[in-house]
Amino acid sequence: MKPAVFSYSAPESIEEALGLLAEHGSEAKVLAGGQSLVPLLNFRLARPAHIVDINGIGELSYISSNGSLRLGALTRLTAVEESGDVSSGHPIITRAVSHIGHRAIRNRGTIGGSLAHNDPAAETPALLLALDSEVTARSAGGERTLSAQELVGDRFFETSLGDDELLTEIRIPALAASSGWGFQELSRRHGDFALAGVAAVVTMDGGAISSAALGAFGGAYAARLPEAEAALVGAEAGEAAFAAAGERAAAEFPTTSDVHGSEEYRRHLIGVLTGRALAEATSNTGGENG
Amino acid sequence: MAETITVVLDVNGVGKEISVEPRKTLADAIREDLGLTGTHLGCEHGVCGACTVLMDGEMVRSCLLFAVQGAGAEITTIEGIGDGGELHPMQRAFSEYHGLQCGFCTPGMILAGIDVLRRNPDPGPQEIREEMGGNICRCTGYQKIVESVQAAAAEMSKEGVSA
Ligand SMILES: Cc1cc2nc3c(=O)[nH]c(=O)nc-3n(C[C@H](O)[C@H](O)[C@H](O)COP(=O)(O)OP(=O)(O)OC[C@H]3O[C@@H](n4cnc5c(N)ncnc54)[C@H](O)[C@@H]3O)c2cc1C
Ligand code: FES
Ligand code: FES
Numbered sequence A: 001m002k003p004a005v006f007s008y009s010a011p012e013s014i015e016e017a018l019g020l021l022a023e024h025g026s027e028a029k030v031l032a033g034g035q036s037l038v039p040l041l042n043f044r045l046a047r048p049a050h051i052v053d054i055n056g057i058g059e060l061s062y063i064s065s066n067g068s069l070r071l072g073a074l075t076r077l078t079a080v081e082e083s084g085d086v087s088s089g090h091p092i093i094t095r096a097v098s099h100i101g102h103r104a105i106r107n108r109g110t111i112g113g114s115l116a117h118n119d120p121a122a123e124t125p126a127l128l129l130a131l132d133s134e135v136t137a138r139s140a141g142g143e144r145t146l147s148a149q150e151l152v153g154d155r156f157f158e159t160s161l162g163d164d165e166l167l168t169e170i171r172i173p174a175l176a177a178s179s180g181w182g183f184q185e186l187s188r189r190h191g192d193f194a195l196a197g198v199a200a201v202v203t204m205d206g207g208a209i210s211s212a213a214l215g216a217f218g219g220a221y222a223a224r225l226p227e228a229e230a231a232l233v234g235a236e237a238g239e240a241a242f243a244a245a246g247e248r249a250a251a252e253f254p255t256t257s258d259v260h261g262s263e264e265y266r267r268h269l270i271g272v273l274t275g276r277a278l279a280e281a282t283s284n285t286g287g288e289n290g
Numbered sequence B: 001m002a003e004t005i006t007v008v009l010d011v012n013g014v015g016k017e018i019s020v021e022p023r024k025t026l027a028d029a030i031r032e033d034l035g036l037t038g039t040h041l042g043c044e045h046g047v048c049g050a051c052t053v054l055m056d057g058e059m060v061r062s063c064l065l066f067a068v069q070g071a072g073a074e075i076t077t078i079e080g081i082g083d084g085g086e087l088h089p090m091q092r093a094f095s096e097y098h099g100l101q102c103g104f105c106t107p108g109m110i111l112a113g114i115d116v117l118r119r120n121p122d123p124g125p126q127e128i129r130e131e132m133g134g135n136i137c138r139c140t141g142y143q144k145i146v147e148s149v150q151a152a153a154a155e156m157s158k159e160g161v162s163a
Helices: A014-027 A037-042 A077-082 A084-089 A091-098 A103-108 A111-117 A123-130 A148-152 A226-232 A239-252 A263-283 B026-033 B089-096 B106-119 B125-131 B143-159
Strands: A007-009 A028-031 A050-053 A063-066 A068-072 A134-139 A142-147 A166-172 A179-186 A196-205 A208-217 B005-011 B014-020 B052-055 B058-061 B074-076
Touching (some): A014 A028, A014 A050, A014 A134, A068 A084, A077 A091, A091 A123, A103 B058, A111 A148, A111 A166, A123 A148, A123 A208, A134 A148, A142 A148, A208 A226, A208 A239, A226 A239, B014 B026, B026 B052, B052 B106, B058 B106, B089 B106, B089 B143, B106 B125
Parallel strands (some): A007 A050, A028 A050, B005 B074
Antiparallel strands (some): A063 A068, A068 A166, A196 A208, B052 B058, B052 B074
């Protein structure tokens, strides 16, 4: 038997799940797709006394769009990847999700689980930071809205959710008609965790950039790149502006060395990928993105 | 003795009631409680794909699911894809095109190959490589696996069968 002993419940409603989380407190762990949690259990790196399996809660799985997008936390990554509602309004999400692991992983893995796990090399947290998303967290005591930054910002493999809180919904605002997007990552093999990656959303005013949002991953934690963003505002879209932003991005990105790559290499990558993501974003503004 | 839960697992069209601890993985239950040892365990943390099974038609890692989560789902393992004594065309192709050597990765590879063809009946070699990148083989060097999947695709379109 790989995992340590735990007791198990499979609630069928959000209310029931919140009751169980309130009862078991820090002894409990939510089980969504299990694609990150079960490896930790199998290695006994996590030894929760109680597992609350939310897979039976149908009301946590949905995709709804009216310009802005609402995703139930339990929506499988494959469902997000294949959704026409997602790809028509937010093709950057379709692209980013296709980079997460392999098909079998995405068939079970959920958008909420990916966000709640907050792996610094994961696509989802940086993506949702760049898209100015917000989430709903519920507990037996009530409900609160958090920005993606409040949820995952400056955090490594953890979030600001309380032990008794369940992430229920992710909301992504509509992209402006004059905006474009780019998503670039580098991994050793297709499906591997990224060494580094950048999600970019750029709004244009004629040939000039009026605003830019950059979310980077593959370092110490997922982060926006405010220095690089500021440098882009008012600049003419082009190689010079992208290179200048890339230099700032490389300098400000919070990263360190590990077995997969040195700090220096990762900074270099973030600089290059920022430039590429911006070139991609400014080439597909105005609804030409596919 | 830790708590056990009774579940009915529907594997390859046969329902069987088993009593398991909640921490028992679906892979272990398939092997130990159902005696179906075609599902292999390599890494037991989602990386190698040897434990791949189909759950309601979708390819999943059985080492990352608990047996109790299999209740109510239709599960298909490598033992369930042939037709009685007849091999599935994907199995035949792996045999004919040397898509296996030691055979450890093969049940997962064959199920992953079937999943690829279900989504695209005529994939090119690059697509097969990307789509099957989640399954690791230590023997073949992958070339023969890709050829086997392509051969199965050709055979299945000739026979008019879908994956
Ligand atoms: C081989 C392999 C390759 C992978 N490659 C990538 C990759 O390239 N990029 C990537 O980003 N990820 C990758 N992953 C991880 C995968 O994307 C996971 O599915 C995802 O990170 C977690 O989602 P989950 O639904 O499986 O969550 P689980 O594993 O079920 O849970 C993860 C954590 O989130 C908590 N949680 C889950 N849902 C909620 C909720 N609604 N409310 C509160 N807490 C919750 C759990 O308690 C747990 O702590 C890979 C995994 C494997 C096995
Ligand atoms: S044993 Fe399940 S993926 Fe390796
Ligand atoms: S045939 Fe030996 S691992 Fe693939």
